[in-house]
Amino acid sequence: MSPSSAPPTGAHLIAQTLRSLDVAIVFGIVGIPIIEVAEACVAIGIRFVGFRNEQAASYAASAYGFLTGKPGVLLVVGGPGVVHALAGIHGAQQNHFPLLALSGASSSTHLPTRGSFQTLQTTTFLAPHTKLALRAPTPSHLPQCIREAYRAAFWGRPGAAAVEINGDYVTYKLGKEELGLLVDKNGELAVTPVPEGPRPEGDKERVKDLAKLLMNGARKPLIVVGKGAAYSRCEDILHGFIERTSIPFLPTPMGKGLLPDGHPLDVSAARSTALSSADLIILLGARLNWILHFGAPPKFSPSVQIAKIDLSAEELGRNLGIPGLDRQHSGGMGEELGIVGDCGAVLTQLAEELDAAGWEGLSPRNHSGYEKQAPKWLLELSSARDLSTKKLAPKLHTPTPRGAKLSYHRTFHILHMVFAEMAAKTYGGESGGNVSDNLVYVSEGANTMDISRSIFTITRPRQRLDAGTDATMGIGLGYAIAAWCAYNLPQAEENTSALPSNSTKSKVEEEHRQGETMVLGRMPRKKIIAIEGDSAVGFSAMEIETMARYHMDIIIVVVNNGGVYRGVNYSPKSRHSRPSSSSFSDSTDPFPAETATWKADPRRHTMTLPSTALSYHTRYSVLAEALGAWGIEVWGAGDGSNGLSLKTHDSQGGENAAGAAGVEAKLVNAIREAWLWSEGAEGRNGGKRGPVVVDVGIESGKGGELVFAWLGGRREREGVRERSCKGGQTISLCAIHTSTLALEDVYGRCTLGITERQSH
Numbered sequence: 186m187s188p189s190s191a192p193p194t195g196a197h198l199i200a201q202t203l204r205s206l207d208v209a210i211v212f213g214i215v216g217i218p219i220i221e222v223a224e225a226c227v228a229i230g231i232r233f234v235g236f237r238n239e240q241a242a243s244y245a246a247s248a249y250g251f252l253t254g255k256p257g258v259l260l261v262v263g264g265p266g267v268v269h270a271l272a273g274i275h276g277a278q279q280n281h282f283p284l285l286a287l288s289g290a291s292s293s294t295h296l297p298t299r300g301s302f303q304t305l306q307t308t309t310f311l312a313p314h315t316k317l318a319l320r321a322p323t324p325s326h327l328p329q330c331i332r333e334a335y336r337a338a339f340w341g342r343p344g345a346a347a348v349e350i351n352g353d354y355v356t357y358k359l360g361k362e363e364l365g366l367l368v369d370k371n372g373e374l375a376v377t378p379v380p381e382g383p384r385p386e387g388d389k390e391r392v393k394d395l396a397k398l399l400m401n402g403a404r405k406p407l408i409v410v411g412k413g414a415a416y417s418r419c420e421d422i423l424h425g426f427i428e429r430t431s432i433p434f435l436p437t438p439m440g441k442g443l444l445p446d447g448h449p450l451d452v453s454a455a456r457s458t459a460l461s462s463a464d465l466i467i468l469l470g471a472r473l474n475w476i477l478h479f480g481a482p483p484k485f486s487p488s489v490q491i492a493k494i495d496l497s498a499e500e501l502g503r504n505l506g507i508p509g510l511d512r513q514h515s516g517g518m519g520e521e522l523g524i525v526g527d528c529g530a531v532l533t534q535l536a537e538e539l540d541a542a543g544w545e546g547l548s549p550r551n552h553s554g555y556e557k558q559a560p561k562w563l564l565e566l567s568s569a570r571d572l573s574t575k576k577l578a579p580k581l582h583t584p585t586p587r588g589a590k591l592s593y594h595r596t597f598h599i600l601h602m603v604f605a606e607m608a609a610k611t612y613g614g615e616s617g618g619n620v621s622d623n624l625v626y627v628s629e630g631a632n633t634m635d636i637s638r639s640i641f642t643i644t645r646p647r648q649r650l651d652a653g654t655d656a657t658m659g660i661g662l663g664y665a666i667a668a669w670c671a672y673n674l675p676q677a678e679e680n681t682s683a684l685p686s687n688s689t690k691s692k693v694e695e696e697h698r699q700g701e702t703m704v705l706g707r708m709p710r711k712k713i714i715a716i717e718g719d720s721a722v723g724f725s726a727m728e729i730e731t732m733a734r735y736h737m738d739i740i741i742v743v744v745n746n747g748g749v750y751r752g753v754n755y756s757p758k759s760r761h762s763r764p765s766s767s768s769f770s771d772s773t774d775p776f777p778a779e780t781a782t783w784k785a786d787p788r789r790h791t792m793t794l795p796s797t798a799l800s801y802h803t804r805y806s807v808l809a810e811a812l813g814a815w816g817i818e819v820w821g822a823g824d825g826s827n828g829l830s831l832k833t834h835d836s837q838g839g840e841n842a843a844g845a846a847g848v849e850a851k852l853v854n855a856i857r858e859a860w861l862w863s864e865g866a867e868g869r870n871g872g873k874r875g876p877v878v879v880d881v882g883i884e885s886g887k888g889g890e891l892v893f894a895w896l897g898g899r900r901e902r903e904g905v906r907e908r909s910c911k912g913g914q915t916i917s918l919c920a921i922h923t924s925t926l927a928l929e930d931v932y933g934r935c936t937l938g939i940t941e942r943q944s945h
Contacts, residue, residue: 238727242733244273274315285345318348400539404797412438414470453639459483468493493524581598756779
């Protein structure tokens with residue numbers, strides 16, 4: 186960008202600034218006036234992923250920031266584009282994902298009252314939802330504003346930052362004098378990459394106090410691992426700390442994988458016992474919000490001491506002064522136990538203190554490395570975990586009965602096993618670890634997300650994404666695209682003809698140019714799998730076309746029960762069923778009576794269907810075909826056989842794979858074929874990668890009255906839960922002692938608690 190070359194425009198200036206910041210990819214939707222910015226980015230080697238909706242683009246940019254540790258960049262038009270993108274911007278701020286949002290705006294010379302094209306006072310609009318929102322006073326200030334916002338997004342506690350770009354700035358041609366102030370002596374734009382942010386250590390005295398409490402006061406300590414720890418990338422430090430101390434740990438949904446699922450000290454399957462019995466809980470990058478029941482009884486012990494380790498001092502005291510807690514008599518309300526600092530840095534300090542004191546941990550080891558004797562706390566948790574696992578096992582391992590539909594649990598178990606099988610065949614020992622190391626799961630939908638969490642094995646950090654702090658539906662496909670870009674994006678051939686004569690490849694291009702089998706120059710490709718409820722996928726289904734356009738080999742499994750949460754029961758035994766008519770029957774339909782009931786349901790005409798109802802048997806596989814992907818439908822009844830015993834693969838795919846077999850065999854073959862097709866294996870899809878949608882019909886209408894446990898008011902605070910008994914009579918049980926405890930343990934956090942008031 187030399188003063189002697191052709192005058193660059195504001196669009197070129199923005200693109201060159203992003204390149205100088207080592208930005209490799211931009212997510213968004215173009216339109217006037219920012220289309221020229223996107224084209225300028227593409228011309229100098231920055232990829233642009235064009236979406237079908239700004240919401241999905243904003244979700245993708247935010248997730249990309251979480252996965253890579255550097256702000257994801259979003260580019261949208263002003264006005265309605267910003268309003269649509271607010272979902273992802275707000276989500277980034279709530280989840281603390283680093284995001285830089287660039288948006289167009291009307292001309293800088295127009296008053297807000299003039300009625301200009303897509304007028305919105307963007308900076309004012311976004312200020313409450315971002316860490317920093319800026320508007321450049323002149324075109325020459327664009328590089329400074331963009332760099333400041335970029336740095337703000339990931340220094341300190343990460344979040345969203347925004348820059349408003351006036352339309353006339355985009356086409357503005359910089360004069361030699363203006364340009365001379367922006368370039369260095371070599372004629373390059375004088376914008377330097379933002380270095381890694383500081384990783385502050387904790388207050389030494391507070392670290393010492395926590396170490397003393399671990400050694401001398403706590404008998405039942407527990408570490409809760411949050412997504413803040415995942416963002417901190419402290420997995421190696423955490424692994425060493427857990428091995429050194431033998432303290433049990435509980436990962437939050439997106440804290441999974443920092444230590445692999447199945448680790449002996451992972452108490453996810455004994456969650457309720459761990460939280461309610463622990464006398465000291467260390468929150469490592471986790472917040473004491475609704476996901477952790479606000480730290481309130483009965484889920485937590487009234488006398489538990491809580492030590493928070495977080496980058497944000499404001500987070501340390503939240504929800505510690507809840508009425509009814511007895512923390513005043515057990516060492517204070519908890520603020521004095523909080524430590525401000527980077528998770529990895531503070532863990533390192535804590536380990537050093539424990540080593541200096543000679544503490545051997547909860548389970549001292551002999552010279553051979555084996556435990557001498559496990560303390561009662563670990564034995565208690567192990568017993569609770571074994572009980573939960575035992576109670577869950579029949580739901581996972583019992584084949585689908587003859588004539589019945591797949592259940593959530595059985596579906597997810599089959600998916601888990603077949604994905605592991607295909608990963609082993611595809612990657613082998615490539616990663617040098619567990620076959621699940623190469624699987625990245627994105628999950629959304631209330632039941633889909635909550636039940637699948639404990640079934641799919643996560644062995645590496647930042648390889649499970651879900652609805653997050655805001656429980657946002659619609660993130661799934663955007664997050665899947667972000668994961669594909671973060672883990673699988675190959676280095677494209679450099680378009681040298683589009684580069685200025687004095688330009689050089691950016692640092693990020695040099696680091697990433699490693700071919701299709703590598704990502705970021707370091708790791709093997711990963712298979713991105715989106716497990717979607719049928720309600721959830723509807724928020725962003727058009728992004729299937731985005732995946733197909735860019736040959737993204739993403740597998741989308743739609744868990745189709747025809748409704749929000751549990752769907753509507755159209756079986757002949759349902760009280761909503763209507764007399765079926767043979768005219769509605771289809772000889773190829775495995776459930777003709779249900780189809781007839783749906784077609785004849787008078788509530789459709791009077792608009793009195795339950796608010797949770799969606800159309801019965803929506804064909805998402807057909808939608809996938811229309812959008813350029815491949816679709817497979819798995820719709821049928823069980824025959825009592827175990828589909829996982831199917832050893833051979835029918836290359837005709839899921840719809841024809843089972844023949845005389847039941848729906849489980851269809852599902853097994855469908856996933857095998859979906860994997861091969863997405864890879865372009867053996868000439869499928871012309872040898873090119875691409876997305877596949879597997880539409881899986883499951884049972885619907887199961888469960889009782891929908892009740893959100895975290896809105897339970899007095900009864901929830903007192904640990905009271907209603908449950909039905911014979912005759913439909915309602916009784917109250919203490920939540921800690923209810924027989925549903927094991928299921929809560931297995932599911933992890935409960936987004937939705939279902940209270941049954943039906944007759945048994």
